[in-house]
Amino acid sequence: METTRPRGQNDIGMVAWLFTMHTPEARHGRQMILISNDITFKAGSFGTKEDALFLRASAYARQRGLPRIYRSGETIE
Secondary structure (H helix, E strand, O other), X not given: OOOOOOOXXXXXXXXXXXXXXXXXXXXXOXXXXXXXXXXXXXHHOOOHHHHHHHHHHHHHHHHHOOOEEEEOOOOOO
């Protein structure tokens, strides 16, 4: 489910984005899914809620033929 909330208000340690990337090869844009641990929430631990988000975001990408990127480690801004 798409959600908008202020920084620091996540209730799980993972986030996922659907975004459109414009490149020379995809001038009109290419949608992608980016999944990342949110290290500001319990050090980005990976529990059952995080697993469910990862599964749903991955399934969303597969169903639509979108690239999926998983990034772990540092904060993405």
